[in-house]
Amino acid sequence: MKPGLITLRLLLMGILPVLTNCASSQKTAPSTSPTTASAPAVKTEDAVDELDDYSSTEVSDPLEKLNRATFQLNDGLYNFVFRPVSKGYVFVTPKPVRQGLDNFFDNVKFPVRFVNCGLQGKFNRAGLEFQKFGINTIGGLAGFIRLSDKIPSLVAVPSEDTGQTLAKWGLGHGPYLVLPVLGPSSFRETLGYGGDYALNPIHWGFLLKGDTNTWAWIPSTVNTIRSLPGQLMNYDESRKNSVDPYLSVRSIYIQNRNSAAQE
Amino acid sequence: MNRRSLIALTLTAPLFWGQSLASTAEAQQRLRTAVDEVLAVADRVSSRSALATTVRPVLQRHISFETMTRRAVGPGWKQFTPDQQKKATQLFTTLIIRSYSSKFTPGERPSINYQAAVSPAAGRVDVPTGLVYKGSRYNVTYRMEQEGGSWKIADVVIEGVSLIANYRTQLDSTFKKGGADAVITSLEQSVSRPS
Numbered sequence: 515m516k517p518g519l520i521t522l523r524l525l526l527m528g529i530l531p532v533l534t535n536c537a538s539s540q541k542t543a544p545s546t547s548p549t550t551a552s553a554p555a556v557k558t559e560d561a562v563d564e565l566d567d568y569s570s571t572e573v574s575d576p577l578e579k580l581n582r583a584t585f586q587l588n589d590g591l592y593n594f595v596f597r598p599v600s601k602g603y604v605f606v607t608p609k610p611v612r613q614g615l616d617n618f619f620d621n622v623k624f625p626v627r628f629v630n631c632g633l634q635g636k637f638n639r640a641g642l643e644f645q646k647f648g649i650n651t652i653g654g655l656a657g658f659i660r661l662s663d664k665i666p667s668l669v670a671v672p673s674e675d676t677g678q679t680l681a682k683w684g685l686g687h688g689p690y691l692v693l694p695v696l697g698p699s700s701f702r703e704t705l706g707y708g709g710d711y712a713l714n715p716i717h718w719g720f721l722l723k724g725d726t727n728t729w730a731w732i733p734s735t736v737n738t739i740r741s742l743p744g745q746l747m748n749y750d751e752s753r754k755n756s757v758d759p760y761l762s763v764r765s766i767y768i769q770n771r772n773s774a775a776q777e
Numbered sequence: 778m779n780r781r782s783l784i785a786l787t788l789t790a791p792l793f794w795g796q797s798l799a800s801t802a803e804a805q806q807r808l809r810t811a812v813d814e815v816l817a818v819a820d821r822v823s824s825r826s827a828l829a830t831t832v833r834p835v836l837q838r839h840i841s842f843e844t845m846t847r848r849a850v851g852p853g854w855k856q857f858t859p860d861q862q863k864k865a866t867q868l869f870t871t872l873i874i875r876s877y878s879s880k881f882t883p884g885e886r887p888s889i890n891y892q893a894a895v896s897p898a899a900g901r902v903d904v905p906t907g908l909v910y911k912g913s914r915y916n917v918t919y920r921m922e923q924e925g926g927s928w929k930i931a932d933v934v935i936e937g938v939s940l941i942a943n944y945r946t947q948l949d950s951t952f953k954k955g956g957a958d959a960v961i962t963s964l965e966q967s968v969s970r971p972s
Contacts, residue, residue, distance in 0.1 A: 560852045563844070565901055565922060565931075568942050570851050570949035613912075670907065670914060755876035757947040757963045765946040766938050773937020 572768045573690045573700060581692040585760050588697055592749060600742035614658040615740040619716070621650045621657025626713040630674035634682045642671045672777040676713070677706025681775035690764060697749075698767035800928075804902035804921040805894045807928040811839035812889060819881060829878040836877070841922065841929040842870040848931075849944035850960060853952035861957045868964035873940070875968070885911050902928070 560570070575581065604612070624647040631640035646662040654661035662668040680702050688701030699707065711717055716737055719730030749763075756762035814835050822828045846862075846869040847854050857865065890907040897903060900923040908915045920932035932941045951963050 562847050562851065562854050565898060566848050568848055568851070568939070568945045570945050572942070572946060751880075754879065755872055755967060757944070757951060757967050761947045761950055762943055765943045769938045769942060770936055776937075 572765055572772075573687050575690040575764070577689055577691065581690065582760055584692040584694055585763070588692065588695065591695065592746065596742055597746060599739060600746055603739050604743055612740065612743070615736070616744070617650070617654070617660045618657045619737050619740060621647065621654070621660075622715050625715060626675055626710050627673050629713055630676055630679045630709075633679045634674060636674065639671060639674070642668060646671065672774070675706060675774075676709030677703045677771065678775045679709075680706055681771075687768065687771075690768070698763055700768070700771075703771060800923070801894045801896050801902050804896075804923075804928040805891065805904050807839075808904050808919050808921060808930065809891065811835075811930065814839070816886070819883075820886075823883050825878050825881060825883070828881055828883075829874055832878065833874055836874060837870070839930055840873075841924050841931050842866055842873070844922065844924065844929075844931050845869065845873065845941055848941050849948055850952065851945050851949040853949065853957065853960065857957045857960075861961060864961055865957075865964060868961065868968055869944075871968050872964065882911065901931075 561567070607615075624643060628640055628643045628647070631637070631643055646668050649662045649665070649668070650657045650660055653659075685702050687703070691699045691701060691704060693699050693704065696707070712721065716733040719728070720734065723730055752763045752766045753759040815832060818832050818835055819828060822831050843866055846866040849869060850857070850865060854862070887908050887910040890909075892905045892907065894902050894904040902921045904919045904921060906917050906919065908917045916936055918934040919930055920934065921928045922931040923929075932939055934940070948960055948963075951959050955962075
């Protein structure tokens with residue numbers, strides 16, 4: 515199946531709830547994070563002082579039991595499979611090469627950001643993404659060098675993805691979900707992940723051919739391995755100094771996604 | 778609204794406006810001082826554990842750990858005895874300082890770009906900054922609050938993730954399961970676990 519078709523189908527799935535729920539879509543916008551001034555999500559009786567606007571429940575988690583089990587399973591997988599692979603990769607690959615690969619795969623992901631800028635009506639940002647892609651691909655040796663960092667307007671363009679588009683369209687998180695291997699997510703973000711997957715050129719070989727006997731698996735495998743050190747660092751950072759690692763990862767994930775959706 | 782109160786409001790509005798501008802600038806200046814002092818300490822020490830002990834008095838001057846602990850615990854706080862509140866604050870302070878200093882690598886200096894501060898409520902100013910550390914870029918917002926006449930840091934929001942909101946989720950759930958004792962025990966466990 516062509517990637518375009520998959521994306522379209524996923525996007526239609528995303529639109530449906532919005533279409534059927536037009537009137538209230540404004541109100542289901544992503545919940546307010548503590549940094550925003552508007553209407554705090556906290557119940558007044560839960561506030562400990564006048565300026566307290568923190569909420570203790572950032573997402574509904576009816577599947578907590580199952581999620582905690584998956585969380586444990588992933589934890590084992592990360593520590594006993596991914597961590598050794600990541601260490602091996604860091605050991606054999608010099609830092610400039612790792613940085614180059616990170617830049618390359620980030621540059622290749624351009625369609626994910628570009629299409630989602632467009633779907634959210636952020637055409638100015640789409641233009642910036644286009645400039646970035648052009649500069650890094652042509653001037654930055656196929657994206658291995660982030661030449662665009664030398665241009666102030668292109669240094670910090672917030673990156674858009676399908677999950678953020680769905681949020682912008684008024685879709686709420688739905689229940690929190692811990693995916694096997696992939697980790698924290700929600701119903702909406704899982705849908706978004708499907709969209710990102712289809713929009714990322716490194717999967718197009720897979721999606722077009724649909725078999726694993728060709729070269730098609732190479733780019734996504736390299737991408738997975740090169741992303742491990744960063745992912746594990748984030749994971750460790752979320753667990754470290756926590757009281758309940760499961761809740762800490764959940765809170766960090768949801769807060770971060772809400773803030774990305776608002777940018 | 779009657780005419781008189783409308784006039785009164787119109788006349789005093791610039792006053793409030795001016796006041797909030799002044800306090801915004803004051804809060805931002807206070808944050809800069811705090812950051813500079815912490816960086817000066819960080820420049821002198823050579824290890825993470827040394828930083829945690831040296832930086833403690835400096836942070837205690839600029840961070841409102843009492844407010845942070847109260848909000849991190851949440852609604853259960855009112856049921857803590859004064860002793861339990863004191864104990865929880867001590868433990869939480871240690872935990873925060875440790876998690877702060879664990880992000881630090883000796884010899885690496887962050888570059889911080891301060892952006893325009895906003896005041897979402899009276900007595901509160903949010904200062905967004907762009908932080909570049911070890912080649913990575915982070916959005917960090919400092920939440921400043923007025924306490925006893927001076928401005929103090931009441932929360933740090935990194936990439937949209939509020940430190941206090943993160944602990945609120947965890948500690949509120951712990952309180953609901955086992956009350957104040959459970960909160961203190963779990964904080965003790967976190968502090969004694971090697972970072």
